[in-house]
Amino acid sequence: MDKVRVGIIGIGNMGTGHAQGLIEGKVPNAELTAVCDSRSERLEWAKENFGEKVKRFNDTESFFQSKAFDAVFIVTPHYDHPTLAIQSLNAGYHTLIEKPAGVFTKAVREMNEVALKSNKVFAIMYNQRTNPLYRKLKDIIDSGELGDLKRTNWIITDWYRPQSYYNSGGWRATWSGEGGGVLLNQDPHQLDLWQWMCGMPKRVRSFMSFGKYHDIEVEDDVTTYVEYENGATGVFVTSTGEAPGTNRLEVTGDRGKIVIEHGKLTFWRLRVSEREFNRDFTGGFGSPESWKCEIPTEGENSQHIGILRNWTSAILNGTELIAPGIEGIHGLTISNAMHLSAWTDSWVDIPLDEDLFYEKLQERIDNSTFKKNVRDLTLDVTGTY
DSSP: OOSEEEEEEOOSHHHHHHHHHHHTTSSTTEEEEEEEOSOHHHHHHHHHHHGGGSEEESSHHHHHHTOOOSEEEEOSOTTHHHHHHHHHHHTTOEEEEOSSSOSSHHHHHHHHHHHHHHTSOEEEOOGGGGOHHHHHHHHHHHHTTTOSEEEEEEEEOOOOOOHHHHHTOTTTTOTTTTSSSHHHHTSHHHHHHHHHHHOOOSEEEEEEEESSSSSOSSEEEEEEEEEOTTSOEEEEEEESSOSSOOEEEEEEETTEEEEEETTEEEEEEESSOHHHHHHHOOSSSOOOOEEEEEOOOOSOOOHHHHHHHHHHHHHHHOOOOSSBGGGHHHHHHHHHHHHHHHHHTSOEESSOOHHHHHHHHHHHHHTOOSSTTHHHHHTTOOSOO
């Protein structure tokens, strides 16, 4: 096999973009050979734009049975990611899912178990892992140059969304359709990067507002405090109701501080570690000498195309995955812990009580006054991402 034949489930906004990238040859070792969507108008669009060379299916059963492809890219509403990934892997296909990995970790854990037994290449569209800024920060942390972590702070409030955005789709901003708000739809990338670079916290205390700035039932404003195993702490602040917003990540370690903001990585590097200075300095007032360093980064920020190229290269050549699908559970675990903490008004330890989370989520679905039947609809609708 010198090319990977790819089938896409869901050709809504995101799926359309991915499909066009494949058709335009942006992934040299891959070709789009099939699409699946329950909406006839999207399949008609695919026919007009891709011609007969791309097969069209209106249900997943016939899609999976067709063998018209070697690998499947799932671009559907969040709840369906684990279900469809399990079907795809069990049918013998390499699989890539859009973010997030799912809505609740219990389903994602089942998906991961299937993936580990499948001997297929399973990846997730965490395209921010291709960003040279975050790759460099991870390298600095992993190398020990920043020392032991003390504090992490991420303010990510440049996700502003007007009410019309939430009104644009029946599944948006509902517990039954989306499973959450800003944490499930906008922030999966940041939550993944946060744990990818800084590690998983051991416990979470979160405060949320639901429909604070919009006529929605899910969260649109979040402030979370976390603690790590080594005693470090962190704060994560996010919202879709602030303009202009901020995207600033600050990580402090024993040997300095790194800030990523406005496309730059700045390292305030200590000549002597803070702990060493604290122990040895005898002058009363004083602080370690620090150097402000603008850290250069190398490489292309290839985003979605980069993940697609990496996935197909892993299929063809055994290349190491940038974003293994089984790692999708980590950011979702933090997200679930944040929700559970806010719902119960208490600390939540990680690993979290997955059964309790699912119970509390189901309560919100059952008691929803927003688009009450939307979940039943999205079970049969793909491609509205």
